[in-house]
Amino acid sequence: MDNKNNNNITGKAAELISKSGPLVALILLCIFLAFKNENFFTSTNLLNVARQAALNGFLSLGMMVCILTAGIDLSIGYTMTLSTIIMAKCAVEAGVNPVLCLLIGILTGGLLGLVNGLLLTKCKLPHPFISTLGTQNIYKGIGLVITGATPIAGMPAVVKWAGSAFLSSNQDSFLGKIPLSFVIMLIVYALFSVFLNYTTLGRHIYAVGGNINTAGLSGINVDFVRTSVYVISGVMAALGGIMLTGRTDSAYPLSGNLLENDAIAAVIIGGTSFFGGKGNVLGTFTGVLLIAVLRNGLNLLNVSSDMQTIFLGGIIIVAVFIDVVRGGGFKRVKRMKKEEKAAA
Amino acid sequence: MKFRRKMLAMLLSGVLAAGMLAGCGGSGGNESSDSGAAASDTETDTDTADGDADSGAGDTSDSAEEGKSGGSYKITTICMALNSDYWHMVEAGAKLAGKELGVEVNVIGPNAESDSATQINMVEDAVNNKVDAIVLAANEPTALVSAATTVKGADIPLVLIDTKLNTDDESLYSCFVGTGNKDAGRQGGEFIASKLESGDKVAIIRGTVGQTVHDDRGAGAEEAMEEAGLEVVAVQPADSDRGKAVDVAENIIQSNPDIKAFYATNDDMALGAYQAVAAANLTDVVVVGFDGTFNAMDSIANGEMAASVAQLPVEEGYQGVINAVKILDGETVEKDQPLDVVVLNEENLEEFRTDLEARIAESGVKLGN
Incomplete structure (x- = not known):
């Protein structure tokens, strides 16, 4: 009895440490950077990081739901690009109502995601790696x-608003320094947390x-x-695209290049299992911040x-190693040993 | 029980490794600039003191002069990418100017020229790092306009090199140093035209479609060659990659055996095109590249490639920093400063190369090859 209790406590401690691994790394990184560069731990810089994190934040959320079903969406970067291009075309050249343009952008993202989903479920392509690798190139080409x-270039103010505005137009006030894109990202993350844990579809994704x-x-x-997860992924890509369009005041055909890498990295660092079924929004959020802080901090230190x-590569490996230690790997080995014994 | 303990140990070591990685990662990368940063730290301190005293006196130009004598400016040069000889030559020029003027110059850039989002982040980070001036070679003339606006908002002088921003608002930058890629491309096209006769067939091998630099370099040459009556039979992308350029050139030779010239929008692709030309045993095909890299210079010296359009990257980086310091010192500079373009060929190669190598050696930057 005593022994069992003990086991539980050790188990809980292990669980806690492993769950907060990325968070610990993030905190250590922040402390290190704060000592190394006096401009890191300033409110302007931290809010700057928040703004830079928004794009990858949305893409990572989309990537996460795909990976939760043991899938992947390699087309996410160019889904973003193509939806921004179509949005920009409508807004700048066709003169469509800007609010409608935003909706068209999001709808395009969803449709491109739907194509990915249908290729997987209706055309029975063996793995989403293949279907989304294909569509990645197709979407890129269509964009070009x-x-x-x-x-x-030359977006209407409404289209730029989400990606470029601050909470208050008064630049000297505190609210005037908080980027709207980051706040929207926080809200979407909160909604996703509810969606994944408390709705039928959310639970089915894990199942x-x-x-x-x-x-x-x-x-x-x-x-x-x-199919739904790829539609969600497409919509998230479009939302990320709206943020990027706001920041750059333009939609350009190579904007999505390699963005899937950072998204996958954030999801994996955040503890989502590559084999599906395991992972949470908070972890992905930490992963997104870790990457954004890493890049910002190393830029401040003039690291090439x-x-x-x-x-970044090293951190991905370490994060996955923690994941292996935490669950999958060792448990599987244990189970196999048990089965061997039973067979003998 | 035993297993649990083992697992915990593994976990802890994993987390520690993560922490260490983050820790040693930063310091490792910072090694090179550590001493410089330490030295400049004290300088920055005195500078702020100067600034305070001067602002009390209400004379800003004074403080700038003192800043110069103290050598306390911090200037960040942001390249399109730091993945080729060309940008390392820009780096060499910028560092050389920094050495001569005694200012701290950092040179950074994304991994790929197509990575505009990262370049925007780098500009913003430099602003947050409170540098005194930024020298920028924008890798996307439209997307980087917003970053320039951020720089202006922080009252930091911005010197553009290599590529102009796609904006009518001239207040966004202090000055521009560089050749338009289009004009430089024209000169490459004119060189080819001077070697050929009207009606001859030529092909253009270009970088990734959608990359403005290559659009301009290609378009400039195409215009010049068509004006001279040459027939441009193909404009095909090889994504700035030597291997792909070989394939592309081979295909073009297959369909146009009487091709007379290849113009490539960078030297790697020109070298690839030359491979294809040599493999097809064609002797009278003029191959012209762009950038004036060392590989290309070797090739020209060996009588392989005919020429390379050299945009003087060292001079570009050098002038970028020189102008930034002038602006910080309160001097007025020309808004538009065109740089010469040299079409490197067997006649002017030797002198150009000696001079270039001397300047790079002086800057202390090591090039890849």
Whole structure:
């Protein structure tokens, strides 16, 4: 009895440490940077980081729901690009009502995501890696064709608003320094937390990721769930695109290049299992912040971007290693040993 | 029980490793600039003291002069990317100017020229790092306008090099140093035209479609060659990659065996095109590249490539920093400062190269090859 209690406490401690691993790394990184550069721990810089995190924040959320079902969305960067291009075309060249343009952008993202989902569930392509690798190139190409490979600039104020505005127009007040894009991101993250934990579809996403066969046998419409996550991913990409468009006042055809890398990195660092079924919004949020702080901090220290890439890679490996230690790997080894014993 | 303990140990070591990585990561990368930063720290301190005293006296130009003598300016140069010889030459020029004037110059840039979001972040981070001036080679003339607005909002002088921003608002930058890529491309096209006869077939191999630099370099040459009566039979992208350029050039030679010239929008692609030309045993094909890299200079010296359009990257970085310091010292500078373009060929190569190597050696920057 005593022994069991003891076990529980150790287990809980282990659980706590492993769950907060990325958070600990984030805090250590912040402390390190605060000592290393006097301009890091200033409100302007931290809010600057918040603004820079918004784009990857949205993409990572979309990526996360895909990975939760043991899938992946490699097209997320160019889904973003294509939805911004179509939004910009409507706004700048066709003169469509700007609010409608925003909706068109989001709708485009959702449709592009739907294509990804249908390729997977209706065309039965074996793995979303393949379907989204294909659409990544297709979306990129369509974007280049539509724009004639030149950027579209001069967005109406409404389209730029979400990505460029601050909470208050008074720049000297505290609210005037908080980027709207970050606040929207926080709200969307909160909504997602509720969505994943308390709605049927949200729980089904975990179930499908945990074990697709069991999920199917227990009456979950697996195809619907798997298609939905790519639609969600597309919508998130479009939202990220709206933020980027606001920041750059333009939609340009190569804007999505390699953005999927940072999104996958944030999700993985945040503790989402690559094999699906496990992961949470808070973890992804931490992952997004960790990457944003890392890049910002290393920029402040004038570390070359080549070196930054190496650090990011290292952090991904360590984060996944923690994930292996935490659950999957060791438990599986234990189970296998048990089965061996039973067989003998 | 035993297993649990083992797991906990592994966990802890994992977290520690993460922490260490974050810790040693930063310090490792900072090694090179550590001593510089330490030295400049004290300088910055005295500078703020100067600034305070002067603002009391209400004379700003005074403080600028003192700043110069103290060598306390912090200038960040942000390249389109730091992934090629070209940008390392810009880096060399900027560092050389920093050495000569005794100012601290940091040179950074994203991993790829197409990565505009990262470049915008770098500009914002430099502003937050309270640098005195920013020298920028924008990798997306439209997208970086917003970053320039941020710089202006912080009252930091912005010197543009290499590429102009796509804006009519001239107040966004203090001055521009560089050749338009389009004009430089024109000169490359004119060189080819001077070697060929009207009606000859030429092809253009260009960088990634959608990258403004390559759009301009290609368009300039195309215009010049068409004006000279040459027939441009193909304009095809090879994504600035030597291997892809070989394939592209081979295909063009297949469909146009009587091709007379290849113009590529960077030297790597020109070298690739030359490979294809040599493999097809064509002897009279003029191959012209762009950038004037060392590989290309070797090739020209060996009588392979005919020429390379050199935009003087060292001079670009050098003038960028020189102008930034002038502006900080309160001097007025020309808003538009065109730089010469040299079409490097066997005649002017030797002198150009000696001079270039001397300046790079002096700057202390090591190039890749």
